[in-house]
Amino acid sequence: MVRPRVWALSAVTLTVVAALPANAPEHGAWGKRQYAPPVDRAQAVIDTFRLSWEGYYQYAFPNDELHPVTNTYGNSRNGWGASAADALSTALVMGQKDIVNQIIAYIPTIDWSVTSSTVSLFETTIRYLGGMLSGYDFLSGPLAHLADDPAHVTALLTQSINLANNMSYAFNTPSGVPYNLLDFTSGGVRPEPNGLATVGTLILEWTRLSDLSGDPSYAALVARAEAYLLSPSPASAEPFPGLPGMNIDPTTGEFLDAYGGWIGGADSFYEYLLKTYMYSPSRFASLRDRWELAADSTITFLASQPLTRPDLTFAAMYNGTQVFRTSEHLACFDGGNFILGGQTLGSQRYIDFGLRLVDGCRATYAATATSIGPEVFGWDAARVPADQMAFFARNGFYILSPGYQLRPEVIESYYYAYRATGDAKYREWAWEAFVAINATTRVGSGYSTINDVNVPGGGGFADMMESFWFAEVLKYSYLIQVDDDAPWQVARDGNNTWVWNTEAHPMRVAGA
Numbered sequence: 001m002v003r004p005r006v007w008a009l010s011a012v013t014l015t016v017v018a019a020l021p022a023n024a025p026e027h028g029a030w031g032k033r034q035y036a037p038p039v040d041r042a043q044a045v046i047d048t049f050r051l052s053w054e055g056y057y058q059y060a061f062p063n064d065e066l067h068p069v070t071n072t073y074g075n076s077r078n079g080w081g082a083s084a085a086d087a088l089s090t091a092l093v094m095g096q097k098d099i100v101n102q103i104i105a106y107i108p109t110i111d112w113s114v115t116s117s118t119v120s121l122f123e124t125t126i127r128y129l130g131g132m133l134s135g136y137d138f139l140s141g142p143l144a145h146l147a148d149d150p151a152h153v154t155a156l157l158t159q160s161i162n163l164a165n166n167m168s169y170a171f172n173t174p175s176g177v178p179y180n181l182l183d184f185t186s187g188g189v190r191p192e193p194n195g196l197a198t199v200g201t202l203i204l205e206w207t208r209l210s211d212l213s214g215d216p217s218y219a220a221l222v223a224r225a226e227a228y229l230l231s232p233s234p235a236s237a238e239p240f241p242g243l244p245g246m247n248i249d250p251t252t253g254e255f256l257d258a259y260g261g262w263i264g265g266a267d268s269f270y271e272y273l274l275k276t277y278m279y280s281p282s283r284f285a286s287l288r289d290r291w292e293l294a295a296d297s298t299i300t301f302l303a304s305q306p307l308t309r310p311d312l313t314f315a316a317m318y319n320g321t322q323v324f325r326t327s328e329h330l331a332c333f334d335g336g337n338f339i340l341g342g343q344t345l346g347s348q349r350y351i352d353f354g355l356r357l358v359d360g361c362r363a364t365y366a367a368t369a370t371s372i373g374p375e376v377f378g379w380d381a382a383r384v385p386a387d388q389m390a391f392f393a394r395n396g397f398y399i400l401s402p403g404y405q406l407r408p409e410v411i412e413s414y415y416y417a418y419r420a421t422g423d424a425k426y427r428e429w430a431w432e433a434f435v436a437i438n439a440t441t442r443v444g445s446g447y448s449t450i451n452d453v454n455v456p457g458g459g460g461f462a463d464m465m466e467s468f469w470f471a472e473v474l475k476y477s478y479l480i481q482v483d484d485d486a487p488w489q490v491a492r493d494g495n496n497t498w499v500w501n502t503e504a505h506p507m508r509v510a511g512a
């Protein structure tokens with residue numbers, strides 16, 4: 001789901017902002033289905049997954065991603081086969097045995113020590129490490145029958161250990177807060193500030209790795225780094241209780257700003273406070289407390305209704321002294337995270353607020369020519385672009401960046417809303433979004449980022465099929481249509497035996 005931007009891009013967002021003339025149905029409803037079991041829908045998502053995989057396998061495997069327009073490939077994630085790692089857990093939950101075995105036969109052949117580009121500790125953790133750990137949990141557990149060769153299952157864990165060992169020198173800083181960007185050729189780091197999300201979205205995977213491997217050192221590394229996020233310093237870096245800034249100095253562990261929100265660069269830090277608590281409530285009660293603090297401050301200080309559409313709620317961002325009415329597709333995971341928090345902690349208030357955020361993000365899809373929401377949007381009545389006055393009056397927001405990069409967050413939040421409420425409208429919304437994305441982004445040998453969601457047809461293709469298309473968009477689109485209680489589905493009652501990392505790779509909770 002959630003994909004933090006690197007910290008430098010967050011500064012770009014800030015510039016953009018500054019430059020701008022700045023009911024939950026009851027659980028009981030679950031049994032009363034209003035729609036026939038949508039078997040054909042689930043199969044339609046599988047068909048799209050297979051078409052995407054076949055394009056990738058023919059023209060790009062084992063490189064990172066398919067360029068579907070030109071039938072070529074890219075290696076934006078170090079050339080270790082990011083789409084294969086990201087597709088594994090989706091192929092598993094969809095029961096696509098042939099693809100599962102293509103992937104797990106390949107993974108033992110990866111040499112993590114060899115890459116020609118800079119390694120992102122964060123991206124490598126959420127995609128490769130998360131994908132392999134999820135594959136290991138599934139194939140050593142409920143989906144063991146999908147693996148042809150047990151040695152390939154063991155190798156998922158061995159390769160996870162190898163990968164973490166190759167990256168662990170990132171934590172070798174005076175504070176223990178890691179550097180994010182690593183040069184494996186020289187063994188060096190890029191000595192620049194790390195981000196709230198890029199530091200705070202490691203703890204789930206590295207703790208799981210310790211629990212599976214029996215080696216506590218991985219969990220110890222991330223616990224030491226996380227401590228700086230739980231007690232931000234200086235005090236001015238936490239403008240609202242539980243909502244800190246974004247850039248952190250690995251030499252001191254000190255925050256360098258007070259800019260943030262549930263936006264790219266910060267987002268999955270909040271997500272992992274909750275999910276790491278869910279992973280092991282006995283070990284991570286302090287993370288739950290910080291999640292509640294952040295959630296309460298968000299409701300109190302960041303919830304915002306557009307002047308022209310007071311029925312909608314968005315979550316604003318801040319720079320330490322001021323709140324900005326700007327948000328992003330990336331931030332639309334927030335509704336789902338509030339719902340999951342409400343279920344986990346037994347709080348209807350968080351669920352209700354989450355459902356309002358889901359409605360707001362839905363509005364960004366409903367308003368455009370393609371029925372897909374934009375990358376960045378705003379709702380500050382004083383800063384509406386002149387050519388979007390009518391659009392703002394009608395829809396309650398205006399578009400600041402019009403592309404769509406095959407992101408999952410809106411469908412992700414529909415999935416959580418559906419699992420929590422059983423209200424079939426969320427499944428309908430997810431289907432509408434899937435049909436629109438499937439129709440608009442389809443090109444050449446796969447699916448691609450588009451340039452403009454508010455132009456019929458999407459305004460052209462950027463020739464990029466992101467690996468998270470496999471991991472996230474297609475998994476959420478599928479599972480929301482599969483009305484079952486497989487143990488990895490998010491629980492209807494808040495009692496989860498699996499927890500999903502930010503790339504939508506499900507892992508077993510500790511002791512489950």
Ligand SMILES: *[C@@H]1O[C@H](CO)[C@@H](O)[C@H](O)[C@H]1NC(C)=O
Pocket residue numbers: 018022319320321322
């Ligand atoms: C926050 O933004 C406002 C408006 O652009 C600006 O005046 C203020 O200096 C900013 N504060 C910080 C701490 O950057």
Ligand SMILES: *[C@@H]1O[C@H](CO)[C@@H](O)[C@H](O)[C@H]1NC(C)=O
Pocket residue numbers: 110111112113162163165166
């Ligand atoms: C890095 O990973 C490779 C396997 O891809 C492994 O052979 C090597 O031992 C790892 N390096 C370290 C320092 O663990």
Ligand SMILES: *[C@@H]1O[C@H](CO)[C@@H](O)[C@H](O)[C@H]1NC(C)=O
Pocket residue numbers: 044048435438439442
């Ligand atoms: C998805 O796109 C494919 C390829 O264009 C098409 O064959 C299929 O019918 C579409 N599925 C849905 C549900 O619209």
Ligand SMILES: *[C@@H]1O[C@H](CO)[C@@H](O)[C@H](O)[C@H]1NC(C)=O
Pocket residue numbers: 495496497
């Ligand atoms: C939660 O799920 C586990 C595993 O299915 C089960 O043993 C336990 O009783 C459940 N707890 C509650 C409160 O439902």
